[in-house]
């Protein structure tokens with residue numbers, strides 16, 4: 001039987017944070033202060049593997065590795081190989097799992113080919129400017145831009161395709177990068193996806209005015225070239241567009257101005273083994289504690305079913321009753 005919540009949403013998509021450490025300190029995510037935002041730590045890969053195996057048995061078909069920065073974890077290639085040996089059991093047969101990775105790309109150039117060979121299906125690289133100086137100001141790490149660009153190109157060569165580049169737009173930092181990213185999508189043959197900034201940062205900088213909205217992105221991009229929208233399936237998180245000459249694709253993920261909670265199919269496991277049913281959850285559920293107390297796989301599955309029944313109906317960003325999430329993005333896994 002498929003895993004579903006009390007609103008009838010089927011849960012098929014698992015995100016696992018395999019570490020909450022990160023080598024970047026992006027201005028919209030981390031405080032930038034050494035020692036701030038204490039780490040929750042991570043688990044041996046064998047524990048994530050067991051959690052995933054149980055969840056795959058319950059109908060999970062997609063697994064995305066994230067963090068923190070997932071490529072900081074030694075052994076990630078071997079972990080992907082183990083994940084690839086699990087089967088989704090989708091439609092009662094043995095289709096391979098869809099295994100994706102979200103990374104800042106800093107270490108991707110060396111790892112793209114081994115990850116592909118291990119069974120990684122897709123990669124999303126986060127990149128918030130296509131100009132080296134601006135990139136360094138946002139990530140607060142010098143020299144990262146060239147490494148990330150090399151990572152994107154290596155992923156492409158390795159056949160990690162389709163390749164997506166995620167850009168979080170934040171007013172005052174990078175909203176002038178919209179058109180350069182349109183050009184980048186065309187030149188590099190990648191899908192650039194703009195993401196609206198959400199209140200999940202360590203510094204609590206978010207206000208409604210810091211968000212560069214879907215409408216604003218479309219207006220700005222149209223000054224460069226006309227866009228044509230792909231038909232939008234209601235379950236898709238991103239609105240997708242191509243340029244009028246068919247070259248280059250962009251997407252916009254607009255959780256703030258156009259929430260898509262009604263179609264959310266995700267749960268997350270944090271690096272310390274807690275289940276989170278929403279990015280904006282104000283509590284989490286300790287799956288790892290169940291494992292430590294010796295729960296069998298059936299008991300873990302029962303625990304997970306109970307947790308999923310408590311999945312929040314929607315987020316309340318920008319509403320008077322909004323309560324900040326109990327963890328910031330780097331400690332959840334985006």
Ligand code: SAM
Pocket residue numbers: 022028029066067068069070102103104105124125126166167168195196197198199200201329330333334
């Ligand atoms: N380190 C990896 C990376 O950079 O892709 C994975 C973790 S990172 C938390 C995952 C994604 O979340 C990145 O694309 C990042 O830009 C995005 N992100 C972080 N904070 C965000 C926020 N407050 N609002 C929207 N997206 C955010």
